[in-house]
Amino acid sequence: MTIAITTKEQQKSGFKPGKSGNPNGRPHGSRNKATLALESLLEGEGEAITRKAIENALNGDMAAIRLCMERLIPLRKDRTVSFSLPEINGADDGAKAMAGVLRALADGDITPSEASSVAGVIETYRKTLETAEFEGRLEALERRE
Numbered sequence: 001m002t003i004a005i006t007t008k009e010q011q012k013s014g015f016k017p018g019k020s021g022n023p024n025g026r027p028h029g030s031r032n033k034a035t036l037a038l039e040s041l042l043e044g045e046g047e048a049i050t051r052k053a054i055e056n057a058l059n060g061d062m063a064a065i066r067l068c069m070e071r072l073i074p075l076r077k078d079r080t081v082s083f084s085l086p087e088i089n090g091a092d093d094g095a096k097a098m099a100g101v102l103r104a105l106a107d108g109d110i111t112p113s114e115a116s117s118v119a120g121v122i123e124t125y126r127k128t129l130e131t132a133e134f135e136g137r138l139e140a141l142e143r144r145e
Contacts, residue, residue: 081118083109090133094126 042049056064083104086096098119105115 079114081110081114085122088122088125088129090129094122094129097122 053064053067057068081104083100085100086093088094088097101110101115101118101122104110105112110118
């Protein structure tokens, strides 16, 4: 049993419990009022604000320096890693490739998170090879019957 409780204002406005007053939701691309107000205040001031941030950075303001540096040189998410791995032609070769990853990790050529990422790629490739081999065997069995 469901009990609907509505306020007097909801009753006056014709609001029905469980029914949205705006079934289509917020229009796509509509902007927040606070964002629009802030943009109108900053209209035409971007260059002056940027210049002031640069001046503050040049005067040693560490927050301004950090802000400018983040815009000039964004934080690097990944780096290219280079180390040797054996060729992977079958599921068995995956173990050899993983040994290569462990060797690179032990030698300090790659970080633990990089080793984990590379191991994930190797595992995905191994599963792909395994699936392809399975499908080939299944087709061969179906042709025999």
